Amino acid sequence: MSAETHADHGHHHEAHEEPHGTLRDYVIGFVLSVILTAIPFWLVMAGPIESKTVTAVIVLALAAVQMVVHMIYFLHMNGRSEGGWNMTALVFTVIIVVIVLVGSLWVMTHLDANMMATHEEMIRR
């Protein structure tokens, strides 16, 4: 049984590499994630920066960095896994996501600006 699995494993290796990180990878990823999570929470909860816009931009940038950290250290993304198809699919998805998000916000804020303010909004103003 054991020998069988071993032979099987050796055969597997060429075509199919299991994406396995090292302990170092996971620890680096974890420490970076903790730092990249703690900073935005601190920025919002303690509010050391006056401008809300600046805080928002920093928080969003840190989230983007943390997503990349997770992709590299936890999901073991690189340009070589599955012959590059993982990366191709990811890049395609990111393009679609950006179009959906930016497009929705762009169209809807313009629509909003061109509409009459509703009763409630007038009260809020």
Add this chain to the structure above:
Amino acid sequence: MANQAITADMGHAPAFHLAEEPHHPEGHSTPLGFWLYLMSDCLIFAILFAVYAVLGGNFAAGPSPKDLFDLNLVAVNTAMLLLSSITFGFAMLSMARQRKGATLAWLAVTGLFGLAFLGIELYEFHHMIHLGATPQRSAFLSAFFTLVGTHGLHVTFGTLWLVTLMVQIGRFGLIPANRRRMTCLSMFWHFLDVIWIGVFTIVYLMGMLR
């Protein structure tokens, strides 16, 4: 390539298949297929994020994020998910070293962190609904419950999958099929953590800044 295969077999009965076909072991394309599923799942979340980004300010004179969210609770929840991510990593490392017991133990720890996350999230939802902040109250709350609820549902199914896989590994050991399932579940689990980064940033932190 197909032509070559046919010419090589000309002496015998013609065979109509690619020459390299038999070299693919069973399930070799599963991780790629699962990755493609995750990418399509990513599009679902992108749409829900877009909905929240558009409707997140429409409170209909109801409660706003500042009235509802407790960032301490969200921080604890984030920690739970992050810890579950690294313990799943340890389970994968134990699996690579062929240690069945350690793999199962780390999976159990991961599952407990997952349950803790779900417990805190359900407490938060219960608390909000108790205050009258139900999904029907405003567009903001509809979008909030849809986005955060969809993520929570993913974690729920991930936890169910994790328990099922623990039973599988307990009964059949770290056979190739179970290793493949572990690889897929680890992608699923880490992917949910990536989505959670978007949730706590866009929904909670940006909500409090609004």
